Amino acid sequence: MAETVLKIENLGISFGGLKAVQNLNLEIKEKQLYGLVGPNGAGKTTVFNMITGVYKPTTGTFYLCGENLTGKSQETINHKGIARTFQNIRLFNNMTVIRNVMVGLHNQPEYKCGMFTSMLRLPRHFKVEKAMRQRAKEILEVVGLLEERNSLACNLPYGKQRKLEIARALATSPKLLCLDEPAAGMNPHETQELMDIIRLIREQFNVTILLIEHDMKFVSGLCDELTVLNFGTVLAQGETKEALQDPEVIRAYIGG
Amino acid sequence: MSKFRNVKWKQYVAYLLLIAATCYFGFFGLQRSLDRITTILLEKAAVAMILAVSLNLVVGFLGELSLGHAGFMCVGAYLGAKTAVALTASMGPGNELVILLISLLVGGVAAAVCGVVIGLPALRLRGDYLAIVTLAFGEIVRSIFENLPDEMFGGSLGQQAVRYIRHHLFIIGFILVILTLAIIQNFIRSKHGRAVTSIRDSEIAARATGINVTKYKLMVFTISAFFAGIAGVLFSFTQNKVQPTTFDYNYSIEILVMVVLGGMGSLNGSLIAALLITYLNEQLQIVLTGDLAVLRGLMYALVMILLVIYRNAPALKVFREKASIKNLLAKLKTHDPSKIHDDEASWDRVPTKIMVDEVLSVDIQPQSPYTPDKQWKEEK
Numbered sequence: 001m002a003e004t005v006l007k008i009e010n011l012g013i014s015f016g017g018l019k020a021v022q023n024l025n026l027e028i029k030e031k032q033l034y035g036l037v038g039p040n041g042a043g044k045t046t047v048f049n050m051i052t053g054v055y056k057p058t059t060g061t062f063y064l065c066g067e068n069l070t071g072k073s074q075e076t077i078n079h080k081g082i083a084r085t086f087q088n089i090r091l092f093n094n095m096t097v098i099r100n101v102m103v104g105l106h107n108q109p110e111y112k113c114g115m116f117t118s119m120l121r122l123p124r125h126f127k128v129e130k131a132m133r134q135r136a137k138e139i140l141e142v143v144g145l146l147e148e149r150n151s152l153a154c155n156l157p158y159g160k161q162r163k164l165e166i167a168r169a170l171a172t173s174p175k176l177l178c179l180d181e182p183a184a185g186m187n188p189h190e191t192q193e194l195m196d197i198i199r200l201i202r203e204q205f206n207v208t209i210l211l212i213e214h215d216m217k218f219v220s221g222l223c224d225e226l227t228v229l230n231f232g233t234v235l236a237q238g239e240t241k242e243a244l245q246d247p248e249v250i251r252a253y254i255g256g
Numbered sequence: 257m258s259k260f261r262n263v264k265w266k267q268y269v270a271y272l273l274l275i276a277a278t279c280y281f282g283f284f285g286l287q288r289s290l291d292r293i294t295t296i297l298l299e300k301a302a303v304a305m306i307l308a309v310s311l312n313l314v315v316g317f318l319g320e321l322s323l324g325h326a327g328f329m330c331v332g333a334y335l336g337a338k339t340a341v342a343l344t345a346s347m348g349p350g351n352e353l354v355i356l357l358i359s360l361l362v363g364g365v366a367a368a369v370c371g372v373v374i375g376l377p378a379l380r381l382r383g384d385y386l387a388i389v390t391l392a393f394g395e396i397v398r399s400i401f402e403n404l405p406d407e408m409f410g411g412s413l414g415q416q417a418v419r420y421i422r423h424h425l426f427i428i429g430f431i432l433v434i435l436t437l438a439i440i441q442n443f444i445r446s447k448h449g450r451a452v453t454s455i456r457d458s459e460i461a462a463r464a465t466g467i468n469v470t471k472y473k474l475m476v477f478t479i480s481a482f483f484a485g486i487a488g489v490l491f492s493f494t495q496n497k498v499q500p501t502t503f504d505y506n507y508s509i510e511i512l513v514m515v516v517l518g519g520m521g522s523l524n525g526s527l528i529a530a531l532l533i534t535y536l537n538e539q540l541q542i543v544l545t546g547d548l549a550v551l552r553g554l555m556y557a558l559v560m561i562l563l564v565i566y567r568n569a570p571a572l573k574v575f576r577e578k579a580s581i582k583n584l585l586a587k588l589k590t591h592d593p594s595k596i597h598d599d600e601a602s603w604d605r606v607p608t609k610i611m612v613d614e615v616l617s618v619d620i621q622p623q624s625p626y627t628p629d630k631q632w633k634e635e636k
Contacts, residue, residue, distance in 0.1 A: 052464060078466035086464070092457035095450070103454045106447055107466045115475065118446030119439050125446060132447065172466050 002029040003065070005208040006051070006082075006176050011060035012232075013050060020046045021232045024060070028176070028225075031202060034210045035223035035240065039252055042229040044212045045087055048178050052084045053077040065175060079107060081175035085165040085182065087212075093154035097145055097164055100153050101136040104171025111135075136171065142204060143167045143197055159190040163197065170205055177201070179211040183218050191215065195222050220244060228252070270437060270524045278430040288423045295422050297538055299494045302429030303487050304530040306436050308514040309523055310483035313440055315512065316520035317449065318476045319456030320378065321387040325511045327394030328367040328481040330503035332488025334401050334409055336363030337417040337498045344418050356420060356428065360489045367485025368478050370397070375477030379470050382459075394508050402500040414499035417492045429490055433527075436483050441523055443479065452476055453521075506553060513556045516563060533559075 006028040013021050021043040028034045036044050049055045051062055053074040061070040069077050083104075092100050105111055113128040140146045143163045148156060153164060162182055169177055182198070183191045195218065202209055213219050219226065219240065226243040228235040236246040243249065281298060284290045307325060314322045336359040343355045374393050378386050401409050409415045420428075443449055451472050454462045463469055492498045514533050518525030540552045566572060 054464075074463040075466055075468050078464060083466075084464055086461065090458045090461035090464075092454045092461065094457050095453060099450055100454075102447070103450050103462070103467065104465050106451055111447065113447060115443070115448055118448055119442045121442055128447065168461075168465060 002031065004028070005030050005032075005065060006210065007063040007066075008051070009061050009063075011047070011050060011057050011062055013046060013055055013058050019232055021050070021229075024227075024229075024234060026227050026237065028208055028210060030208055031206065032208055032225065033198070033202065033223050034208070035219045035226040036210060036212045036229065037214070037216075037219055037226060038229035038235070041231075043232040044229055045180060046232075047229075048084060048180055048212065051077075052082055052178065078172055078174075081173075082178065083169035083172045083174035083176075084178040085162070085169050085180055087180040087184070089158075089161050089165055091153040091161055091164060091168070093152070095153060096150055097153055097156065098133065098136050098140065098149040100164055101139055101167050101171045102132050104168040105132050105135055108171075108173060139167050139171055142170075142200060144193075159186050159194075162186070163194070166197070166201070170201065170207070173205070174207060176208045176210060179209065181212050181214065183213055183215050191218055194218075198222060216244070270527060271434060274430060274434050274437070274527075278427060278434070282427040282430075285423045285427055290423060292422070293538075295426055296494070297534065298426035299429055299490075300538070301531050301534045302426055302433050303491045303494070304511075304514065304534045305433045305527050306483055306487040306490070307511045308518065308526040308530040309433075309436055309440055310480045310487070311511050312515045312518070312520065312523060312526045313444070313476055313480045315515050316522070316526075317444055317452050317456060318473065320473070321383070322390045322477075322480075323387050323505070323508050323512065324374065324390035324392075324394035324397075325480075325484050326503040326505070326507035327390075327397040328370055328484035329488035329491065329507075330394070330397050330401060330500070331370050332363035332367040332485030333492040333498045333503070334415055334488075335366040336360065336485075336489030337415045337492040337495075338409065339363070340418040340493070341416055352420060353428075355418070356493060359493075360432075360486055363489035363492075364482045364485040367488065368482035370485075371478040371481025372474060374481070375474040378477055379473055391505065391508070394503070395505060398500050398503050410497075412500060414497040415492075417495050417498050419496050420493040425490075425493055432486060432490060436486070437523060437527070440479070440483070444523070448472070448475075506556075509556055513559055517559055 004027050006026075008024055008026045011021065011024040012019065024047060026034075036047060038044055046055065050057045051069075053069075053072055053076070056071050061068055063069065064077075064080055064082060067080065069080055069082075072080070092103060095103070111128050111132050113124055118125045137146060137149070140149055143166055145156075145160060145163055145167060148160065153161065156164060162185075166177075166179065166182065169179075179198075183194055186194060198209060198211075199222070201207060211219075211223070223240050225238060226240050227237045228243055228246070228249045230252045235248045235252055236243045281290065281294075285295070307329065311322065311325045314320055314325075339359045339362045340355050343351075343358060347355065370393075374390060377389055381389055401415075402412050404411070406413070444452070451462070451467045454465070454467055455469055455472060459469060491502075510533070514529045515526055517533070518527070518529030536555065537552070540555065541549075544551055566576070
C-alpha cells in the first residue's frame with residue numbers, strides 16, 4: 001500500500017456568508033495522479049489556494065506526509081513540499097527561462113550560499129551558480145524547453161509558458177505538485193504532449209500530482225482518481241471512470 | 257588567447273573606467289594641482305553615484321518606489337559628522353583617514369538600522385503607499401535633526417562637520433563608488449539578486465516558489481540604506497557644516513531622477529546619469545544667478561516628463577527603435593541573436609531593465625487577497 005502524501009480533512013472556507021468550499025475530504029497516495037474537476041466557480045482553485053497557504057481555511061486541516069500544514073505561510077508550505085502553478089500564468093516575465101527555473105532552485109539545501117559569500121565572490125558562489133545552472137538545464141530538458149533557455153519568459157508562446165511554470169514548480173523539488181488547469185489554452189497536439197510530459201515528470205521526479213482541469217479527455221486519460229466539486233461540495237469521488245459516470249456529475253455538467 | 261576572448265569584458269567596463277578616472281584625477285590630486293571647481297565637482301559626483309546605485313537596488317531591482325533616500329543620507333551625514341567632530345577632538349590632527357573610515361562605518365550602520373525600521377512597514381505596503389511612507393520618513397528624519405536641541409546636532413544652523421583635505425577626498429570617494437558598485441553588482445548577479453528580481457516581476461509567484469519575500473525586501477532596504485548612509489558621511493566631509501535643508505524632499509527626487517534617467521535596473525546607467533546630472537547642476541548653478549536660480553529645480557521635472565513621454569509616446573515608437581543603442585550595436589557587428597551561446601546565466605546578455613511605468617504605477621486591486629487592509633479584516 002502506497003503512502004498517503006496529502007490528506008485533507010473536513011476542509012472548508014467561507015468568505016463572509018459565502019461558503020466557497022465545505023467539508024472537503026480527500027486522500028492522495030504517493031505517485032498518484034489525482035484530478036480535481038467541477039464546473040466554473042465550484043471552488044477548485046480555492047482548494048489550491050488553501051493547500052498552498054494563500055487562504056487560511058476556516059475549518060478543517062490538511063496534512064502533507066502526516067505533517068499538519070494548516071495555516072502555515074506560503075513559503076513554509078513550499079519548503080515542506082507543495083509546489084503549484086497558476087491558472088493565469090505568473091512567470092517572472094523580465095527574466096530568462098533558465099533564470100526562472102533557477103529561482104525555483106533557490107531554497108534547495110545543496111545550493112545554499114550566504115549573501116556575503118556572493119557579495120565577496122568567494123569560490124563557493126561560483127560552485128553553487130554552476131551547479132544550479134546544470135540542474136536547471138536538466139529540468140528544462142524534461143519539459144522540452146532547453147532550446148529556449150535564453151529567451152525572456154514573456155516572449156515564449158502560451159503553451160511553453162505553461163510548461164515553464166511546471167518546470168519552475170518542479171525545481172523546488174516538491175512532494176506534491178499542484179497544476180491549476182495546465183492544458184488551458186493549448187491545442188490538441190500540445191495537450192497530448194503535455195500529458196506525456198506530466199507522466200514523465202511523475203516517473204523522473206517521483207512526485208505526486210494534483211491537477212485541476214476542464215478538458216475531460218485530458219482528465220480521463222491521465223488521472224487515476226477524481227474528486228468532482230460543485231458549489232463547494234463534493235459531488236463524487238473515486239476512480240476516474242466511475243466518478244465521471246455518476247449521474248450527479250453528469251447533471252452538474254450537462255444539466256437536466 | 258581564446259580564454260582571453262571569453263572574458264566577459266563588458267561586465268567590467270564600468271570598473272575599468274572608474275579606476276582609470278580615479279588614477280587620472282588622483283595623480284593630479286596628490287600633486288595638489290587640481291583647481292577648486294574640479295575637485296568639488298568630483299566629490300559631488302562620487303556622492304551622487306553612490307546614492308544613485310544604491311537607490312537603483314530598491315527601485316530598479318526590487319521594484320518598490322522609495323522617495324526617502326535623502327533621509328537615509330541625512331542620518332549618515334549627521335552621525336558621520338558628529339563622530340568625526342568627536343574623534344578629531346580626542347585624537348587630534350594627523351589621523352584624518354582613520355577618522356574618516358570610522359565615521360563612514362558609524363554613518364553607514366546607523367542608516368542601515370533606519371533601513372530596517374523603514375523596511376518593516378515596507379513589507380506590508382506596496383506601490384504608491386510605500387512611496388508615501390518613505391517620503392514621510394525622509395521628511396521626519398530631517399525635521400528630527402533640525403528640531404533636536406542645538407547642543408546635540410546644531411539645530412537649524414546645522415551640525416559642525418570636519419572638512420577633509422580637498423585634494424584627497426575625491427580619491428576616497430571614487431574608491432567608495434567602486435566598492436559600492438562591486439558589492440551591489442555582485443549581490444544582484446547572484447542567486448540572491450535573482451530572488452530579488454523575481455519579487456519585482458511577480459510577488460505572488462515568488463512566494464509560491466518559496467522565496468522569503470519578507471527577508472529579501474528587508475535585506476534590500478538595509479543594503480540600500482547602508483550605502484546611502486555612506487554617501488551621507490562622504491558628503492559631510494565635503495562640507496564645513498551639515499545643514500538639514502540639504503536633505504529635503506527635492507534631493508530624494510533628484511536621486512530618483514538619476515535612477516530613472518539611467519534606466520531602472522541598470523547600474524551603469526545610474527552611474528552615467530549621476531555624472532550627467534551632477535555636471536549639469538554645477539553648470540546651471542554658474543549660469544543661472546540671482547532670481548533665475550529657481551529655474552534649476554525645473555530641470556528635474558523637465559527631465560522626468562520628457563523621459564516618460566519619450567518612453568511611452570506611440571508617435572515616437574519608430575524613432576525609439578531606430579535610436580536604441582542595442583539595435584545600433586547590432587548593426588555595427590553582425591550579431592546573430594538566434595545563435596545560442598552556452599552562457600545562459602551570464603549577466604551581460606540578460607536584460608535587467610524594466611520600464612518606468614512598471615514601478616511608478618502599481619495598481620492594487622481592492623479585491624486582491626494581498627491588499628493589506630483585507631488581511632487586517634480577516635485577523636479581526
